[in-house]
Amino acid sequence: MPAPGTPLEQLGFLTIGTFDPADPGPGHETTLRVVELGERLGFDSAWLRHRHLQYGISSPVAVLAALTQRTSRIALGTAVTPLAWENPLRLAEDLATVDVLSGGRLNPGVSVGPPMRWDDVREALYPDTAEVEDFSYTRVERLLRLVAGERASTFAGREGVVEEFSDRVQPHSPGLRARLWYGGASLRSAQWAGQAGMNFLTSSVVKAEGDPADFAAIQAEQVQAFRAANPAGRVSQGLVVIPTDTATADQQARYAAYVEARTPRTRSPQGPARLLFARDLLGTSERIAEALYAHAGFREVTEVVFALPFSFADEDYRQILTDTAERLGPRLGWSPRG
Known part of the structure; x- marks a missing residue:
């Protein structure tokens, strides 16, 4: 997206799907309703974040299966x-x-x-094979081959009276391989995703490789590297975006406090991996659109997946999604899907 006037083609949103551990049902139902609302508002896609051993969705695939029966048009994804x-x-x-x-x-x-908090979960996750598990790109390559329909077994045919075996994953969905995305934060990941023929998700976290540690410039460089490796691949940018056009005074105050608490980590790279976090974008749709058009990473894409804040209430998500679809999206040249 080089400048205003080039329309945003795809607008999606991402949610973590939080819940009360003492009563997890309502939180999961809220996630389903949020995605249903997104479809009614015309969003192109809804994505679920994966959270293991936390109070967020641990099984996005199961939740997405439910959503296939409660939506009819909106694309459904995991990120990641x-x-x-x-x-x-x-x-x-x-x-x-x-x-x-x-x-x-x-x-x-x-x-x-490696899994987050690997030393704490390894005995529960891989009690017998922790030392030999491969957490490299090879694991993705296995998934790609299996989804594409390559052989998963050396046997195919009938055994006994009724059991019929396939030598590839069933069911086979022919178009799925082309809709697989890699979520990366480094230049190497961006290049690898392109070389592997995947699409590329870039989020609000990147690795600060070199100086100066400019988030937008780093993100733009990663998108460019992916496109050089896979010109036909899709790229989607993810940032936390909170429009306040119709927010109440109470909502605006809570949103501001949320952003303020998260801002210090955006000022410099964090930890040994030198992770650099993007600033949350808070304000009217007009102000957010101006900030996006000034963002080097945003100017490289025509698809976005804006992340909903983790700990807000159901009515907050309704306000944010509605303002995004009805006010911010049109300012970015986007049109809702019918």
Whole structure:
């Protein structure tokens, strides 16, 4: 998106789907209703963030299966599923099943690397194989091959009277391979995703590789590197965006406090990995649109997935999504889908 006047083609949103551990049902139902609202508002896509051993959605695939029966048009994605927690063959079966149920609307996003808090979970996750598990790009490549329909077994045919076996993942969803995304934060990941023929999700976190640590410039460089490796691939940018056009005074105060608490981490790279966080964008749709058009990363894309804040209430999400669809989106040249 080089300048105002070039329309934003795809507008999506991302939610973590928080819930009360003492009563998790209502929180999961809220997530379903938020996505239903997104479809009514004309969003192109809705994405679920994956959270293991936390009070957010631990099984996006299961929630997305439910959403296939409560929506009819909106694309459904994960941003992202960490493959370190998954068996690629089993995940390929789940993804293909949900894609079939959705009528070809699934956009799975994945990432690699050791599980978060690896030393704390390794005995529960891989009690016998922790030392030999491969958390590299090879794990993604296995998933890609299985989703594409390459052989998963050396046997195909009938056994006994009724059992018929396939040598590839079933069901097979032919278009799913082209809708797989890689969520990356480094230049190497962007290049690898392009070379692997995947789409690329870039979020509000990047690795500060070199100086100066300018988030927007780093993100733009990663998008450019991906496109150089895969010119036909799709790229989506993710930032936390909170329009306040119709927010009440109480909502505006809470939103401002949320952003203020998160701002210090955006001033310099964090931790040994030198992770750099983007500033949350808070304000009227007019102000946010101006900030986006000034953002080097945003100017490189025509698709976005704006992240909903983690800990807000249901009515806050309704206000934010409605303002995004009805006010911010049109300022970016986007039109809702019918």
